Amino acid sequence: MGRYVARRLLQMIPVFIGTTLLIFLMVNALPGDPVKALWGDKPPDPAQVAQIKHDRGLDLPLWEQYLHYMKGLFQGDFGNTIAGNRPILDEITQAFPVSMRLAAMAWTFELVVGITLGVIAGVRRGRIIDTTVTFFTLIVISVPIFVFGLGFQLIFGNELGWVKPTVQDSESFQQLMLPALVLGLVGLAYVARLTRTSIKENRSADYIRTAVAKGLPRRRIISRHLLRNSLIPVVTYLGTDIGALMGGAVITEGIFNVSGVGNLLYLGISRREGAVIVGIVTVLVIVYLLASLLVDLLYAVLDPRIRYA
Amino acid sequence: MTIIDKPADVPAPRSGGEKSGRLLDVKDLHVEFHTRDGVVKAVNGVNYSVDAGETLAVLGESGSGKSVTAQAIMGILDMPPGKIPQGEIVFRGQDMLKMSNEERRKVRGRKIAMIFQDALSSLNPVLSVGYQLGEMFRVHEGMSRKQSKAKAVELMDRVKIPAAKERVNDYPHQFSGGMRQRIMIAMALALEPDLIIADEPTTALDVTVQAQVMDLLAELQREYNMGLILITHDLGVVADVADKIAVMYAGRIVETAPVHELYKRPAHPYTRGLLDSIPRLDQKGSELYAIKGLPPNLLKIPSGCAFNPRCPKAQDICRTEVPPLVPVTERDGTDLAGRGSACHFWKETIHG
Incomplete structure (x- = not known):
């Protein structure tokens, strides 16, 4: 077990270097120049542009820039923004807790509601509740998320006035409720569908027949025998979704004005701030890798046949 | 004490x-x-x-x-x-x-x-x-x-x-x-x-x-x-x-008997077929018997006796009439306790 974890952690190093390099190159391939953009619509002064580029090391060859960046990264230095010259680490540490809170709420929502709906639909396959769940989850998956975001904002925020349409205080649990719901909606649909399929499949398993033959009450059969065997695909999805919820909230955070990682990422991209984008993605990559490690370890808890050596 | x-x-x-x-x-x-x-x-x-x-x-x-x-x-x-x-x-x-x-x-x-x-x-x-x-x-x-x-x-x-x-x-x-x-x-x-x-x-x-x-x-x-x-x-x-055996075929009991009697004298051609298809050491070298054909499709069970398409003894009556499970007796009519057969020709099968 300990050796397995150590090996997995070591495997993260090449993945980490690969992803950061890739993002670094892609950001540099983007059209536009962040330094020239400082002048806005006015024509930039070439001498000043060259000076700034020289100061920030942007005139060096790309591979040297990357090495330089990585060196800083290992010392905890994410570099500074070009516009404003603020430490990027500060911006990230400011935005991350907000996104984490939002993601945690959305994730809990996915987990609880998704699994519950999936179990009910799977156990009552073919009945009205099953058809309803299947139908609505399909709609949620096929409709783009901004439609729900704007729609819910309009209905619950502006028309009914149940919640504030936008988030003014990102510490407030109440204000984050609606964005979290929108953010978790797609994941919830996937979780419900995965659970349903898995439950449906396992329901006809021999050991379920045994459980029935033992005279166990239905509730116990579902909760003790059926659910645990059906959760592995769901856990896989939920694990990788942690990362997606944190980094993929660009649209939702934009709609509800949440100043989280998604917002920061959006600003970084629109201003061609390469270092900001790479910095955020770096952190997200680590979150993804850790989440998937956690998922793999959870497998062994759920299914004793899986052992890591 | x-x-x-x-x-x-x-x-x-x-x-x-x-x-x-x-x-x-x-x-x-x-x-x-x-x-x-x-x-x-x-x-x-x-x-x-x-x-x-x-x-x-x-x-x-x-x-x-x-x-x-x-x-x-x-x-x-x-x-x-x-x-x-x-x-x-x-x-x-x-x-x-x-x-x-x-x-x-x-x-x-x-x-x-x-x-x-x-x-x-x-x-x-x-x-x-x-x-x-x-x-x-x-x-x-x-x-x-x-x-x-x-x-x-x-x-x-x-x-x-x-x-x-x-x-x-x-x-x-x-x-x-x-x-x-x-x-x-x-x-x-x-x-x-x-x-x-x-x-x-x-x-x-x-x-x-x-x-x-x-x-x-x-x-x-x-x-x-x-x-x-x-x-x-x-x-x-x-x-x-x-202690006793019930032989089933196509969802029906075709023969019942105390265990040893069934082995000694089967009263249904299907049971006989089953017994004959057991490999035996004393018949080493000769071909192993197998009941011809396949079990019937339960969506359309053959009319009459369900076993008739595979039965070596099938007659016309077997294709039209379903044989009920009747008590099996000795040749002279004495009861054989616990025995029954659902074959039109059980007499021939057990005594013949």
Whole structure:
């Protein structure tokens, strides 16, 4: 077990270097120049542009820039923004807790509601509740998320006035409720569908027949025998979704004005701030890798046949 | 010296009064499955009975309805698509088909238990065997987790699993095939049911282990004076343990007989075919007999006797009239107790 974890952690190093390099190159391939953009619509002064580029090391060859960046990264230095010259680490540490809170709420929502709906639909396959769940989850998956975001904002925020349409205080649990719901909606649909399929499949398993033959009450059969065997695909999805919820909230955070990682990422991209984008993605990559490690370890808890050596 | 008048700790053999008499009576049972292709008539009027301490072997090919009958008795058929349009399953004088779901659940496992064919897939892979055994006591007797675990160890000892105490927390995949089947038996035995249905309990095991498991089952049955329904297609297994045999074909009983009589003098061409297709050492070298053709499609069972397309003795009447299960007698008309055959020409078959 300990050796397995150590090996997995070591495997993260090449993945980490690969992803950061890739993002670094892609950001540099983007059209536009962040330094020239400082002048806005006015024509930039070439001498000043060259000076700034020289100061920030942007005139060096790309591979040297990357090495330089990585060196800083290992010392905890994410570099500074070009516009404003603020430490990027500060911006990230400011935005991350907000996104984490939002993601945690959305994730809990996915987990609880998704699994519950999936179990009910799977156990009552073919009945009205099953058809309803299947139908609505399909709609949620096929409709783009901004439609729900704007729609819910309009209905619950502006028309009914149940919640504030936008988030003014990102510490407030109440204000984050609606964005979290929108953010978790797609994941919830996937979780419900995965659970349903898995439950449906396992329901006809021999050991379920045994459980029935033992005279166990239905509730116990579902909760003790059926659910645990059906959760592995769901856990896989939920694990990788942690990362997606944190980094993929660009649209939702934009709609509800949440100043989280998604917002920061959006600003970084629109201003061609390469270092900001790479910095955020770096952190997200680590979150993804850790989440998937956690998922793999959870497998062994759920299914004793899986052992890591 | 004081005489300690205390019953021994070992469970005393059950007194005859409590468990004797007719345990189970299946009367004219029909089971069908409604599928997209039509109605599959899996069981078409089965009658059989089991007394306490008695072993009934139900014999037949795959698809003959022997397992479906057992599942109907157990109440574990998937309904729908399964349906029981007709018949009675009388257990200790009560028709179980008229019971509520909750009443039936309480009978399951406690009064009637079942042993399945493939112990690996029939045991839950993610729960320890101790948990799965103990569950019987926790659910039916309301025992605590700790008590039930102790009971599980006791049960594992009972079915001769070595080092039961150390292995109680192991998972099914950590046991060998024979040991797993012992665990299944232990689970069925847990609450000392009146009746055990064993659905091909040894099919998935290798031959040496088969004998051990069958011996164990027979021994426990004698000890607890349980009724046993043994479903199998293995004639070799049947001979040693069964008291009587019911041979099934296309959802119907075609022959019933006490076990040794059936081997000596079958009264149905199908039974004869089955017996002839057992490989025998003294006929080494000669070709092995096989019943021609395939079991019938249950969506459209042949008219008349369902066996007629494969029967070497089939006549015109076999294609038109369904033969009822009639008592079989000696040539002079003396009754042969417990024997019956559903063949128009049973006389020729048994005496000819």
